[in-house]
Amino acid sequence: MNIIVAGINFKTASIQIRERFTFNKNMLLRAIQTLQNRIGIQECVIVSTCNRTEIYCVVDEINTGRHSIIAFLSDWFNTDQSELENIIYVKESDRAIHHLFRVSCGLNSLVIGETQILGQIKDAFFQSLELSATNKIFNRLFKQAITLAKYVHTHTDIGRNAVSxxxxxxxxxxxxxxxxxxxxxxxxxxxxxxxxxxxxxxxxxxxxxxxxxxxxxxxxxxxxxxxxxxxxxxxxxxxxxxxxxxxxxxxxxxxxxxxxxxxxxxxxxxxxxxxxxxxxxxxxxxxxxxxxxxxxxxxxxxxxxxxxNFQDRINEADKIEEMIYEEVASFKEWLDTLDVVPLITQLREKSITIHEEAIHQIEKKLPNLTEYELKIIRKFSKSIVNQLLNGPLIKMKQMVVDNSNKDELIEIITQIFSLEEERNKKLQESTVKSKRSEIKKIDFTLNSTPIHSL
Structure with a gap:
């Protein structure tokens, strides 16, 4: 999965251009649904204010995602893609994450440190959340960005002599x-x-x-x-x-x-x-x-x-930039561990199955054990399993984050713990969900109103 943001703001376009690419409240819901059904778009949030229009997306692949977003804007606003490409900025991966944190904290605003953008980011995120247009990646990223922005405005002087x-x-x-x-x-x-x-x-x-x-x-x-x-x-x-x-x-x-x-x-x-x-x-x-x-x-x-009024705020902005770099690193570390989360889940499920089977065999071979004795056996045997797993799970996360060839490492871990069966089961479930999702998208497309009639 990749994160991408494409937008137009007061730095890249005059008001005469920006006002042509704004989403009013009445069209925003429909726009999110339409964007969500574009090829390669997994999650999306649309931020539209007087100073910026920005499309944040989690995409399968960067190039496809970039094309889908620009094509969406072109269709929605009935504009040639060549015109958009002259005024739009696109940021990917770490740069996209860093951009969201800066925008949320007011460092990318016309008035540095203004707080209004934070409310607009929150509203945009929660609207997409209600429409199920976000999932685990954006749910964590936007909440982290909002939390940092709140901290910044409360504990730094960026908001002193507040301007907007x-x-x-x-x-x-x-x-x-x-x-x-x-x-x-x-x-x-x-x-x-x-x-x-x-x-x-x-x-x-x-x-x-x-x-x-x-x-x-x-x-x-x-x-x-x-x-x-x-x-x-x-x-x-x-x-x-x-x-x-x-x-x-x-x-x-x-x-x-x-x-x-x-x-x-x-x-x-x-x-x-x-x-x-x-x-x-x-x-x-x-x-x-x-x-x-x-x-x-x-x-x-x-x-x-x-x-x-900017100089004092610029001095504070330098301190906030350091906080943002730490937050980006923290999010990236979490994002990198997502690759290993399914493995961890499979390993835990397998350990639970083995543990339950062992307890079942003990009950068969020692039928006269009291409920209290069984409770003690369950407790301590489960503790042994958890202690054995704890070290490998921590090491797995660390190795996946530090290793450039994650796919190869994950395959090795899968073979070491014999998780092929669990992985295949998850893949089958994922395929079924994907097919259901595609059916919903087809149904949406068939029943949607053409853009030009909005």
Whole structure:
């Protein structure tokens, strides 16, 4: 088995490109199921945020896996593979594992050390887990990455003076208008990003917060926590008339705020209006940037705002990198022992069978033994078996990890302990499961909706 990640992020593609390759919540479940049924894909997790789209997979073979992932993205987003290959990065084996740890800890984010990505990684993993798209390899890897990230944010200074994209948006607002306490700020979107933005605004003294959202109930819930006002999306123009700053983070495939709408608003007001669009895809018409009295910034513009806070975090990041290397080594050691796990299981099962047969023979030859005496015999004979096995099992793990020719070593161990019969039985069971899995995949394919109709 091999681990591979393929993705597009803020370092490799502009927002204009990234927004074309995002999975919204409604399509994500279907996307995971579709990817899971691609050739060679054994486990998969899709991470889709405003700054990255990444596909993590356990694959049978690297080249096949790489082709399946790129073909999936090409089909899903109706894009030529040649275009994808110019913007996508692919990391394999140790580099893929290392990348996941860095992403989870916030070291690969636009804002180093931000914590929002950890929640997004968790959500992505648990969604795949619920769909049975992960198994023992990703179940262990993602849990290990999440655990490390939690430790990092709790026990290091990487999160000191915490920043995020929403925090950077508020910092930009302060830079533009200096004092925010007497300003009216409209937050477009009541999701996680909107919540973080409201929190940062409130802590910076903003007293007039208007939350605009498709669902008025969600807007009311968020606004009430910050003494704000809630409005529906149909009241957006009304909110914009009184606004000084608009921070938008809705999930939408079209412009929520249009140039024509803003032109109408400017007929009723004289002072400028600042737009900060942190939605991906963007929520605000980019043409507004060129209007008089309108100032528009998008998520890519925030990068320069947060650079001044980076140095301390970069120093902490160096310490965290050392932790990550240790975690990668630990996971790799566990991963290498997977080859020998079936052997260990077979050896234990064989020892249990031999032990039970021996106890059965003792009961036949010594029928007058009391239950207490049999209990003592079982206990001590089992202890002898376990002690005899303990040393070889530890040595087997170590030898498999240290040996470059694992297949040959496993074959030698199989012959030494005469495990051929147990191995053949396991192979037969595995073949039956594989056939059942293929039948399910065929059934899924026959009953699935074509990509172009989604």
């Amino acid at each position: 994209v929403s925090y950077a948006a508020v910092e930009l607002g302060k830079k533009i208008l200096h004092n925010l306490s007497d300003k009216t700020v409209v937050i477009l979107g009541a999701g996680r990003m909107g919540e973080l933005t409201a929190k940062h605004l409130y802590s910076n003294g903003v007293k007039k917060i208007i939350v605009v959202n498709r669902t008025i109930e969600h807007a009311s819930e968020l606004a009430s926590r910050f003494d704000g006002v809630a409005l529906g999306l149909d009241q957006l123009s009304t909110a914009l008339k009184d606004a000084d700053i608009v921070i938008s983070s809705l999930e939408a495939k079209y412009n929520i705020i249009t140039k024509q709408q803003v032109q109408g608003i400017f007929k009723q007001r004289k002072h400028p209006l600042f737009f900060i669009d942190i939605g991906v895809p963007r929520n605000i018409d980019p043409e507004i940037r060129y209007m008089e009295k309108a100032f528009l910034y998008n998520i890519d513009d925030l990068e320069s705002i947060v650079k001044s």
